[in-house]
Amino acid sequence: MAGGKRKSAGQPSRVVGLLRTLWQEKHLILFKAEYTFLVTAVLWFLEIGINIWVIQKVAYTEIDWKAYMDEVEGVINGTYDYTQLKGDTGPLVYPAGFVYIFTVLYYITDHGVNIRLGQYVFAVFYLITLLLVFRIYHRTKKVPPYVFFFVCCASYRIHSIFVLRLFNDPVAMMLLFGAINLFLDSHWTLGCALYSLAVSVKMNILLFAPGLLFLLLSEFGLMKTLPKLTLCAVIQLLLGLPFLLVNPVGYVSRAFDLGRQFLFKWTVNWRFLPEWLFLSRSFHLLLLLAHLLTLTLFALRRWKKPGESLWTLLKDPSERKEATQKLTADQTVLVLFTSNFVGMCFSRSLHYQFYVWYFHTLPYLLWSGGVKKLAHLLRVLILGLIELSWNTYPSTNYSSASLHVCHLILLFSLWLNPTVPPRGPEGEQQSHNKAKRQ
Secondary structure, rough: HHHHHHHHHHHHHHHHHHHHHHHHHOOOOOOOOHHHHHHHHHHHHHHHHHHHHHHHHHHOOOOOOOHHHHHHHHHOOOOOHHHOOEOOOOEEEOOOOHHHHHHHHHHHHOOOOHHHHHHHHHHHHHHHHHHHHHHHHHHHHHOOOHHHHHHOOOHHHHHHHHOOOOOHHHHHHHHHHHHHHHHHOOOOHHHHHHHHHHOOOOOOHHHHHHHHHHHHHHHHHHHHHHHHHHHHHHHHHHHHHHHHOHHHHHHHHHOOOOOOOOOOOOOOOOOOOOOOHOOOOOHHHHHHHHHHHHHHHHHHHHHOOOOOOOOHOOOOOOHHHOOOOOOOOHHHHHHHHHHHHHHOOOOOOOHHHHHHOOOOHHHHOOHHHHHOOHHHHHHHHHHHHHHHHHOOOOOOOOHHHHHHHHHHHHHHHHHHHOOOOOOOHHHHHHHHHHHOOO
16 A cells, blocks of 8 residues: 555656656757657647638638549449549549549548538548658657648648648548558558558559668568569559459559640649740650659669668578668658659649648658758748748749759758668667757
């Protein structure tokens, strides 16, 4: 009994001690990565109220929701030929996972009519996405907590994409961040399955594919990577099977159309170009080559260990000359986020809803850069300029040019990032120490 009383008495004292420590370090809470969980928890609960306020007070804008509902309604009515499925804004151009998920939303929202309920469903998607993103940042402990205000509460465009426009892009990104969390927990097979499901909602998730392939080869070698790639392919086949059986060419050409032409009036990133150049196939080919070249250089010079050959990655880890240690959380996230960001830099066109493709990764990338003089203020300034560029409607020569300048600064900073630390406990400790210094 006496021992129990002493234990009970000790609980309040520990709470008081924690509160005293927090009060003493109140000025550092927003700058020390150790407090990531505390700050993000407060912001997440704040976001519940913000989303409710936005839904209730800001007018919903119809863009693609009705088209989505028309497209899935065609499938519900028995049309499985992808070339015959279309909505107000054009033909169905998303893979089969999109159809299944938005069919569920179709029934939840009373055949797409109850848009307000749809907004609240997307608010839940938003909150889940934030949880997944915050968990990634908590694991890496690289970004100071004050930055998370810019990651959630301060972005009008992101709230608009989720709860005022109901685009499919947020659904794909929510699944993607779920997959990354599984990768961080070493659940690679399950993570690959969820990654493939994200691809089946929208193809932009393929921008992460080069980085994911590099990580799989680095972690498992070629022979053990092949089953995971096969799993991704089988999931795509199973999801698309009803449509592949009816018109396989029509399904693949519509759902995975890599050559689709974009309209100049919607571009966010290439407004300063003349329209004829924007539409030029030669320009598109040049961007693709620059994309592939940049990815190759990062893989050769920044992602792999010094002195390690890419051919070494094809071997089973047990057969490599040097002992292979587990990937750190920092390595995993850096490779995946960089792979996606390179794709954004060389995209043929970025539309306003595409902002969600990389918005939540930007703080991590900025605080991962190797330019020592890239101070906190400059990083926040870059975040602000990128946000301003995406909120300028219609885009202008200046807004699109400033977006490219910010991208180039960030890409250059990532290129100068010191070689990734060794894998294993030593590497984790180095990453943690670096985060503390920043």
